Amino acid sequence: MSKRDSNRQPPASYQPPAPASPPIGARPSWRKPAGMFMILALIALWAFMIGSFSGHIAQIPTWAQIPLYIFTGIIWIMPLKPLLRWMETGRWR
Numbered sequence: 001m002s003k004r005d006s007n008r009q010p011p012a013s014y015q016p017p018a019p020a021s022p023p024i025g026a027r028p029s030w031r032k033p034a035g036m037f038m039i040l041a042l043i044a045l046w047a048f049m050i051g052s053f054s055g056h057i058a059q060i061p062t063w064a065q066i067p068l069y070i071f072t073g074i075i076w077i078m079p080l081k082p083l084l085r086w087m088e089t090g091r092w093r
Contacts, residue, residue: 031090035087042079046076050072
């Protein structure tokens with residue numbers, strides 16, 4: 001950048017962009033902390049349920065336990081989508 005470019009002034013008609021307004025719904029909502037506690041409760045409930053079946057699961061062969069634990073480790077995520085949607089919008093659908 002040359003010295004001449006650093007001394008340039010914007011044209012008199014130039015107006016800097018207006019500051020961005022806060023997005024709609026930027027005010028904190030009670031749904032976010034409530035949803036967070038619901039997620040933690042869901043995780044605790046799911047872990048308790050799977051843990052309570054551990055005696056039965058231990059009786060099946062190890063090669064069958066692996067896909068079972070992978071499946072149960074993923075399936076608990078399904079109720080999170082509507083819960084996260086509710087946290088953001090206040091609607092379940």
